[in-house]
Amino acid sequence: MTHEIAVIPGDGIGQEVTPAAVEVLETLEIDFEFREGDAGDAVQEETGEALPDETYELAASADATLFGAAGETAADVILPLREAVDSFVNVRPAKAYPGIDAVRPETNLVFLRENTEGVYSGHEDRLTDDVATLTRVVTESASRQLAEFACEYVEDNDYDGFTTVHKANVMRETDGLFRDTVADVADENGVETDEVLMDAFATHVCLEPDNFDVVVCPNLAGDVLSDLAAGLVGGLGLLPSANVGPDRGLFEPVHGTAPDIAGEGVANPAAAIISAAMLVEYLGYDEDGAAIREAVETTLEEGPRTPDLGGDASTDDVTEAIVDRL
Amino acid sequence: MTHEIAVIPGDGIGQEVTPAAVEVLETLEIDFEFREGDAGDAVQEETGEALPDETYELAASADATLFGAAGETAADVILPLREAVDSFVNVRPAKAYPGIDAVRPETNLVFLRENTEGVYSGHEDRLTDDVATLTRVVTESASRQLAEFACEYVEDNDYDGFTTVHKANVMRETDGLFRDTVADVADENGVETDEVLMDAFATHVCLEPDNFDVVVCPNLAGDVLSDLAAGLVGGLGLLPSANVGPDRGLFEPVHGTAPDIAGEGVANPAAAIISAAMLVEYLGYDEDGAAIREAVETTLEEGPRTPDLGGDASTDDVTEAIVDRL
């Protein structure tokens, strides 16, 4: 069976780390067909569109998409692409690796972020000169779909349960619906949960990151709190993510385009390559995913390392070392 | 001139730390008249109302209010009280103190949080069984008032400028209006600013807290990011806050009711007492405010200390030590 993979490197170091991830995928005994698409600032400059229709269609029809990074146009690219793959959950592991400097080395969390609504559903109005509004949408159905995924995730990965993070003391109807629906689904599935307010979570995760493992939350909370966890593990540089839909998914490093080092061939490909591991796991090849993760972790620990981790290796050196360890 | 001060201890350790703050205020050569009001879980249980009308009126007419903490009813108490004092900005310093364990000891930030709108303006609807909505409101006028305060704050306290934090790449109209208005006001006042996206801020403040000093942001961003900073300085235990309005203000420790230690007389009064320092500064007594801060800081460094800081002193011991050092 051939898996069609859309490859959208985007801007900046996306152009360097995405090919590295493809190179790793090519060493596996899996039949992939890669199709490249354009997106981001450069295409916008050329064509006036940050996300050309062909690229949207490519992601919407491929079995999975590897995305790199986009610059100023990030929101115009990534939000429609999440929609293109019909993604309802953004899976964001934030894990500190041995040997890598981290503010909180005990951090090992996975965020399951609602990926379609909240303030992202984007109904805004400028009502008067003075007043602008945004309609934040929460549905029972999206909350239920996320919670069902969370329950499966907890079972598949042998977790004890999950923590729901929300701000239902202020957003009583919307986050109340989210919280109650998630709790109901967990109950139905016999999964244990607890809940923490979003602000309290921000304090506690700094103080005791090992108190949390799977965190289920609305869209913006997931955006901000996973970036907070990224700070605790030492930066966005090593974080992968998966935008999961029922039939397809989009996999992307959490880091951006890193304009300061783009073009120099020294970008750290680890996050893109772990995202590729999430991609093959999504397609059902758990052993291959585990093998990639192991090769990346060994390389992080033993080197070679790119300059962001204090080494002087190139993207290619690191990619080769990972391929060799597979 | 007599200053009328509403004192609302609330629940849990609010009942212990608020009298400590009053005791400190009583040692100053300022003419205060204290009037006590009830609020919180206990009153709710007794009367069915978490915030009795008299208490609301007390805060709405006093020159300033000292508030302690509220339990489950926190939102029902603190949100109307902020309105009672017509507060448009919540000033939240997050500072690590020498000798106190902190995840990031270099942290020394002040959040200026918009205090009236955003998702807190609270228009929610359950449109259908499936759909709930919340209307997030951002106005130019509230953004302008906050920004004008920020410019004065920066000047009065000799900062170089401030950082605006927002999520205008997603909330384009609402946070766009916020960002642009704040930038315009800063320009008009010759104050330097930069801006960071809310998610990026969460990462960066963990990695390089000393890159930030004054942070201006919308309501929910201020809630979450100031609690994040609280995590970096070692917890909510030492953080004061000021809800500032044009004619009155409400001053409260950021910590909650601490049910685990409530009633034992060992709550740390530092945050409530620094909040009292913010109160006297608000009333124009800068020297007294500075004296209180100094006495608290010396006591934090040299002791006595309450159990949360590894000591075995009581609330009274610490309060007395602070009073003695005044």
Ligand SMILES: CC(C)[C@H](C(=O)O)[C@@H](O)C(=O)O
């Ligand atoms: C670029 C932006 C729209 C996006 C988001 O807010 O979701 C990014 O921050 C992310 O988390 O992938």
Ligand SMILES: CC(C)[C@H](C(=O)O)[C@@H](O)C(=O)O
């Ligand atoms: C109790 C709650 C409504 C409140 C808020 O969200 O503002 C609290 O978290 C705070 O920050 O003072």
